[in-house]
Amino acid sequence: xxxxxxxxxxxxxxxxxxxxxxxxxxxxxxxxxxxxxxxxxxxxxxxxxxxxxxxxxxxxxxxxxxxxxxxxxxxxxxxxxxxxxxxxxxxxxxxxxxxxxxxxxxxxxxxxxxxxxxxxxxxxxxxxxxxxxxxxxxxxxxxxxxxxxxxxxxxxxxxxxxxxxxxxxxxxxxxxxxxxxxxxxxxxxxxxxxxxxxxxxxxxxxxxxxxxxxxxxxxxxxxxxxxxxxxxxxxxxxxxxxxxxxxxxxxxxxxxxxxxxxxxxxxxxxxxxxxxxxxxxxxxxxxxxxxxxxxxxxxxxxxxxxxxxxxxxxxxxxxxxxxxxxxxxxxxxxxxxxxxxxxxxxxxxxxxxxxxxxxxxxxxxxxxxxxxxxxxxxxxxxxxxxxxxxxxxxxxxxxxxxxxxxxxxxxxxxxxxxxxxxxxxxxxxxxxxxxxxxxxxxxxxxxxxxxxxxxxxxxxxxxxxxxxxxxxxxxxxxxxxxxxxxxxxxxxxxxxxxxxxxxxxxxxxxxxxxxxxxxxxxxxxxxxxxxxxxxxxxxxxxxxxxxxxxxxxxxxxxxxxxxxxxxxxxxxxxxxxxxxxxxxxxxxxxxxxxxxxxxxxxxxxxxxxxxxxxxxxxxxxxxxxxxxxxxxxxxxxxxxxxxxxxxxxxxxxxxxxxxxxxxxxxxxxxxxxxxxxxxx
Amino acid sequence: xxxxxxxxxxxxxxxxxxxxxxxxxxxxxxxxxxxxxxxxxxxxxxxxxxxxxxxxxxxxxxxxxxxxxxxxxxxxxxxxxxxxxxxxxxxxxxxxxxxxxxxxxxxxxxxxxxxxxxxxxxxxxxxxxxxxxxxxxxxxxxxxxxxxxxxxxxxxxxxxxxxxxxxxxxxxxxxxxxxxxxxxxxxxxxxxxxxxxxxxxxxxxxxxxxxxxxxxxxxxxxxxxxxxxxxxxxxxxxxxxxxxxxxxxxxxxxxxxxxxxxxxxxxxxxxxxxxxxxxxxxxxxxxxxxxxxxxxxxxxxxxxxx
Numbered sequence: 001x002x003x004x005x006x007x008x009x010x011x012x013x014x015x016x017x018x019x020x021x022x023x024x025x026x027x028x029x030x031x032x033x034x035x036x037x038x039x040x041x042x043x044x045x046x047x048x049x050x051x052x053x054x055x056x057x058x059x060x061x062x063x064x065x066x067x068x069x070x071x072x073x074x075x076x077x078x079x080x081x082x083x084x085x086x087x088x089x090x091x092x093x094x095x096x097x098x099x100x101x102x103x104x105x106x107x108x109x110x111x112x113x114x115x116x117x118x119x120x121x122x123x124x125x126x127x128x129x130x131x132x133x134x135x136x137x138x139x140x141x142x143x144x145x146x147x148x149x150x151x152x153x154x155x156x157x158x159x160x161x162x163x164x165x166x167x168x169x170x171x172x173x174x175x176x177x178x179x180x181x182x183x184x185x186x187x188x189x190x191x192x193x194x195x196x197x198x199x200x201x202x203x204x205x206x207x208x209x210x211x212x213x214x215x216x217x218x219x220x221x222x223x224x225x226x227x228x229x230x231x232x233x234x235x236x237x238x239x240x241x242x243x244x245x246x247x248x249x250x251x252x253x254x255x256x257x258x259x260x261x262x263x264x265x266x267x268x269x270x271x272x273x274x275x276x277x278x279x280x281x282x283x284x285x286x287x288x289x290x291x292x293x294x295x296x297x298x299x300x301x302x303x304x305x306x307x308x309x310x311x312x313x314x315x316x317x318x319x320x321x322x323x324x325x326x327x328x329x330x331x332x333x334x335x336x337x338x339x340x341x342x343x344x345x346x347x348x349x350x351x352x353x354x355x356x357x358x359x360x361x362x363x364x365x366x367x368x369x370x371x372x373x374x375x376x377x378x379x380x381x382x383x384x385x386x387x388x389x390x391x392x393x394x395x396x397x398x399x400x401x402x403x404x405x406x407x408x409x410x411x412x413x414x415x416x417x418x419x420x421x422x423x424x425x426x427x428x429x430x431x432x433x434x435x436x437x438x439x440x441x442x443x444x445x446x447x448x449x450x451x452x453x454x455x456x457x458x459x460x461x462x463x464x465x466x467x468x469x470x471x472x473x474x475x476x477x478x479x480x481x482x483x484x485x486x487x488x489x490x491x492x493x494x495x496x497x498x499x500x501x502x503x504x505x506x507x508x509x510x511x512x513x514x515x516x517x518x519x520x521x522x523x524x525x526x527x528x529x530x531x532x533x534x535x536x537x538x539x540x541x542x543x544x545x546x547x548x549x550x551x552x553x554x555x556x557x558x559x560x561x562x563x564x565x566x567x568x569x570x571x572x573x574x575x576x577x578x579x580x581x582x583x584x585x586x587x588x589x590x591x592x593x594x595x596x597x598x599x600x601x602x603x604x605x606x607x608x609x610x611x612x613x614x615x616x617x618x619x620x621x622x623x624x625x626x627x628x629x630x631x632x633x634x635x636x637x638x639x640x641x642x643x644x645x646x647x648x649x650x651x652x653x654x655x656x657x658x659x660x661x662x663x664x665x666x667x668x669x670x671x672x673x674x675x676x677x678x679x680x
Numbered sequence: 681x682x683x684x685x686x687x688x689x690x691x692x693x694x695x696x697x698x699x700x701x702x703x704x705x706x707x708x709x710x711x712x713x714x715x716x717x718x719x720x721x722x723x724x725x726x727x728x729x730x731x732x733x734x735x736x737x738x739x740x741x742x743x744x745x746x747x748x749x750x751x752x753x754x755x756x757x758x759x760x761x762x763x764x765x766x767x768x769x770x771x772x773x774x775x776x777x778x779x780x781x782x783x784x785x786x787x788x789x790x791x792x793x794x795x796x797x798x799x800x801x802x803x804x805x806x807x808x809x810x811x812x813x814x815x816x817x818x819x820x821x822x823x824x825x826x827x828x829x830x831x832x833x834x835x836x837x838x839x840x841x842x843x844x845x846x847x848x849x850x851x852x853x854x855x856x857x858x859x860x861x862x863x864x865x866x867x868x869x870x871x872x873x874x875x876x877x878x879x880x881x882x883x884x885x886x887x888x889x890x891x892x893x894x895x896x897x898x899x900x901x902x903x904x905x906x907x908x909x910x911x912x913x914x915x916x917x918x919x920x921x922x923x924x925x926x927x928x929x930x931x932x933x934x935x936x937x938x939x940x941x942x943x944x945x946x947x948x949x950x951x952x953x954x955x956x957x958x959x960x961x962x963x964x965x966x967x968x969x970x971x972x973x974x975x976x977x978x979x980x981x982x983x984x985x986x
Binding site (some may be wrong): 071128129 | 691703704705709710711712713714715716717719720735736737739740741744762764788955961
């Protein structure tokens with residue numbers, strides 16, 4: 001039952017609780033104080049009455065000493081009667097001598113002898129309360145003493161009724177006063193409770209508004225005078241100026257001298273001395289309301305900031321996503337358990353997974369078992385040692401050889417421990433190919449220098465051999481010997497040719513530079529071989545640019561290049577095919593010449609070696625393997641470049657080339673030459 | 681119930697109990713049971729009276745111990761009585777209501793001449809004398825009275841027409857200085873009380889007063905006696921005297937006289953206490969002839985003492 005009562009009390013409205021509590025308190029304290037006062041005043045009145053009775057009796061005893069000594073009964077009677085008549089509440093007085101003889105008294109019609117049996121000793125506690133037919137009476141006994149001699153006793157009876165009446169009246173007054181004060185207190189409590197709960201309700205309503213999302217609430221009451229009115233500062237640039245919602249002591253950066261550029265709550269100590277604070281500061285509820293307003297404003301500002309940051313983060317996330325989607329590099333983040341937490345689009349695409357599918361997977365899910373184990377070992381080592389891993393890997397796929405440059409670095413969290421690792425991998429296949437080409441070019445240059453040196457050294461002895469052979473041929477008559485010498489001469493001439501070619505390749509041969517019309521040189525060479533090629537069913541298609549500029553070079557040597565390339569194409573075709581010769585000016589100004597054939601093409605493994613001296617796929621004796629090397633040297637001498645592609649990209653084969661069942665993938669040699677202006 | 685509430689209830693209960701408590705129980709007494717009461721007459725005894733120059737209380741306190749001593753010493757019942765005035769004292773002596781009278785020498789001369797009183801002993805005053813004098817006192821700030829002659833035309837307060845020290849001795853002094861009663865603005869009597877004379881002069885009601893020598897000390901604790909000065913002092917006369925009624929048996933007189941003379945102020949602390957209360961230090965034997973100078977004074981001032 002008690003629990004129910006307390007539960008019911010607990011669930012009462014705050015206002016009711018305040019009123020009930022204060023009323024209870026007032027009634028209790030009023031009752032306590034009233035009872036106390038009543039008891040105290042009763043005692044005081046009684047004590048006062050007793051003192052009065054004692055004083056009356058003592059005075060009488062003093063005055064009765066002389067008549068008692070003189071045994072002057074008239075004076076005794078007069079003194080006693082005088083006192084008796086003077087006070088209504090004195091019921092009796094009598095005087096006895098030391099032997100208890102009644103010398104004088106105020107009774108008429110005999111003396112009540114019972115009185116002589118009580119309160120006989122004046123040294124006992126005085127007065128003694130007697131219960132008589134005339135109500136309660138305080139009986140006072142005071143000895144008449146002279147020096148140390150007791151002459152007799154005066155007894156005085158004082159009615160208690162008067163005292164009781166006074167006490168009752170006093171109690172009534174106290175009761176009325178207490179009731180009045182308690183009633184007034186309850187009325188005040190009602191007013192107080194209303195004031196408090198009104199403001200608390202406003203706070204509650206505002207809190208509910210905030211819960212609903214409306215942060216534009218104001219609980220604190222508007223001020224009678226704002227800080228700029230009190231200070232008369234005229235500082236419109238102060239953050240407090242015009243702010244009706246927040247008190248200046250909650251604001252940062254206010255411009256008053258006292259504020260000292262501090263923020264709440266550090267500035268509040270100096271604010272307590274400020275006239276604005278003293279004028280506007282209220283009680284705890286007002287302070288709560290004002291802090292509540294500040295809180296609402298602060299929350300609103302923070303929410304706005306958070307929204308702004310959210311937008312920024314979303315924007316940055318979008319940018320990051322775009323970068324991750326666009327970058328061709330593989331980027332992935334693994335946690336400490338080597339589970340993928342993030343992967344760039346390129347990485348996902350490589351494994352044919354979506355980004356969502358990739359997150360949560362491990363190496364064993366996306367790699368072959370052996371490779372996954374290798375990765376796990378490497379990753380664990382990185383996690384353990386914190387040392388990054390940089391490596392290049394290669395593998396072959398249907399599209400060809402692939403190279404990847406892989407970097408794996410540990411990722412640290414804020415407390416400095418490793419939280420995972422970041423993988424960045426880049427496809428460097430193209431770079432590798434270019435590197436190989438560079439190496440090849442270097443090799444060619446070295447070979448050219450070597451061949452040039454050797455040829456130069458061999459050229460002189462070969463001239464001597466040829467000269468002496470021709471002298472011997474002139475001098476001999478022996479036909480057989482002459483024939484042998486003719487063989488020597490022929491082979492020596494072949495050697496000279498080879499040496500000459502080698503010198504050409506190594507640019508050691510001196511050549512004259514002049515303005516060359518490229519199309520003309522091409523015409524001349526095509527014209528030279530056209531007939532012979534047609535005999536083998538090889539058709540030469542010319543697509544020559546009409547407005548090609550002149551270039552600086554050696555026309556004869558360029559023609560040798562064209563001849564070599566046409567022969568090479570014809571050799572590749574064998575029978576029935578087409579060779580497309582094209583010239584055009586590139587947008588960058590260079591002149592591009594291409595010679596494409598419809599032959600069987602060049603195997604990829606031969607592509608890097610095709611310009612090497614003495615490299616040939618022809619049968620022994622069919623070629624020296626120097627044709628393309630010499631062409632490479634001549635083009636390089638002209639500041640150009642020659643490259644080969646097989647199979648032929650469609651753009652190099654003319655539409656004119658009729659599809660033929662016997663035509664292969666073919667090969668195309670592309671030469672790029674600088675014009676006169678470019679070559680200088 | 682929570683603790684605070686329990687405590688609150690307990691406090692309230694305690695306060696209520698404390699405030700409502702009525703610890704006095706009346707003793708039942710009937711005022712209706714009445715009897716007639718009569719005052720019992722005192723046992724017959726030798727009556728002893730001190731000439732009422734002080735209040736009864738003062739007289740009682742001074743002589744009560746001496747009376748008790750005499751009764752005890754003689755084995756006789758002795759009771760002090762209190763005449764209201766000097767006249768009553770004399771009258772009571774004459775009527776046989778006073779057996780032993782302690783009076784000044786003028787009263788004694790009267791008692792002796794009228795009722796045949798016999799002197800028994802004289803007292804030795806605190807100054808060691810068996811005689812005493814009268815004094816003229818004025819306020820210290822009264823510059824107009826420096827000698828008895830200056831009292832001419834002034835207001836005089838005296839103790840009683842029958843007072844020796846308080847009236848007759850100073851009157852003798854005035855007569856010696858050529859002044860008689862008509863030479864004063866007025867002569868007022870204080871009803872036989874030395875204190876009243878002193879207080880009358882002290883209050884400025886009268887220009888000068890006449891008292892028995894030594895009376896000022898009586899009021900030393902009640903007023904500032906330095907405010908008063910003694911202008912002149914009379915010659916010495918025999919002091920206060922114990923006289924007995926001729927009706928008192930001789931044996932009783934002898935016993936009483938012997939008891940009086942037995943008191944030893946110097947060596948007996950009990951006797952000293954008795955005598956201190958009575959304000960004298962002993963007794964000397966006396967007879968009627970000792971009082972002839974008083975009779976002479978009476979004639980001088982025109983009193984019919986004989």
